[in-house]
Amino acid sequence: MSETRTITVIVNGKRHNATVPVRITLADFLRHDLRLTGTHLGCEHGVCGACTVLFDGCSARACLMLAVQADGHEIMTVEGIPPDGKTLHPLQEAFRDNHGLQCGFCTPGILTTLIELLRENPDPSEEDIRIGISGDLCRCTGYHNIVVAALDAAKRMCQADDGRPATDDRRHNDR
């Protein structure tokens, strides 16, 4: 039997206690133990970016971390992006309206990456976006509509900045 540890993690604002084998990656823990299957696994060696989550507010490959390393930390997955169960985040609306995805496999990683990017740089140039998502591979779109959607999202999020309830991206602002 492989060694286990008991960990406490906050995922999308909710506290979880779990006992996990020490060799389980954070990505597998999120998908199999917490059933948060929005975090996708493409390459499992840190190249494709599909498993990108926010770890204490910073984007990180969930396939390149162990679940035990998340003990005492806060994680946001794609499921944590919408402000509530009914409304989409402006970033998600922009992706829907601009055809920013086709098969959608890479989308969770791209959205979490962009949440961080737009938090740090609310008015990005096209080049900023292209460099920002260069760690996320998409085999459908050729990236064009992803970039269009991200630029549109930046506009929407600036407009929505007054009076909108704080979403997850803001919650991480004070770190």
Next chain:
Amino acid sequence: MKPPVFSYHDPRTPAEVVDLLATLDNVKLLAGGQSLMPMLNMRFVLPDHLIDLNCVEGLSYIREIDGALEIGAMTRQRDIEFSDLVRRRCPLMREAITQVGHRQIRNRGTLGGSLCHLDPAAELVAVAAALDAKVTVLGKSGMREIDFAAFPVAYMTSALQPDELLTSVTFPCWAAGHGYAFIEFSRRHGDFAIVSAAALLEEDKSGEVTRASLTLGGMGPAPIRAHDVERALLGRAMTEKSVREICESLRKIDAIDDIHAPANYRQQLAAVLSRRALLKAHERIAAGAQK
């Protein structure tokens, strides 16, 4: 594509790490995990014990001491990228680090992890060679310092003994207003470089070069300092023509031949990237002097 079975250790102090290293066999140290985790997932490494350094206190800092930057081994590449001190005192490192992987990688990746992994084309490895860095390591018999020139001993193998932990790296700073440039060629943004060139220059008021450092990454198992080129640059003003001529000699240095590029392609890149890096460093001195 899952890590193999191992025992997990998460010590809190450097001394505890050294104790574990001295008592356990077949150990790997886990820093940022951006190279080790893929190697575990692909079963390239099969350690019996994994020592996670992420809970070890006191290994993450950037400070200036006696004209040098001392950076803790577990300092994230992200923190180096956004450090004002690094930008002001060591702009070469700042320019190089923005070319390391992607945002997600730099958020986790560490200085010490990159230097110990010692990928021949890694940006931070080339920067350490360019700046004549010193690494500080802690072992059972105490602390010792190693000149970075003596740190790589073979392909992806450092001079660290099995019971030693890299704790910090000291990068001597160059004079204010010095010229610098880090240029690399890679197929895709964020990939390891096929070849990289790191240039540092100081010039006197008349424009004569008084100090020069030129480092090539990706040519062999460790970065190469082009000492002949450095010497040839000294004591004269730089022109595009003179730099071009001096850099021609780099077409003759040994280079590896692999799936990414044949040796003669690397030699071509060595000459071209060095010329561009030196000229960019020179232009930056001129631009700084005009301010």
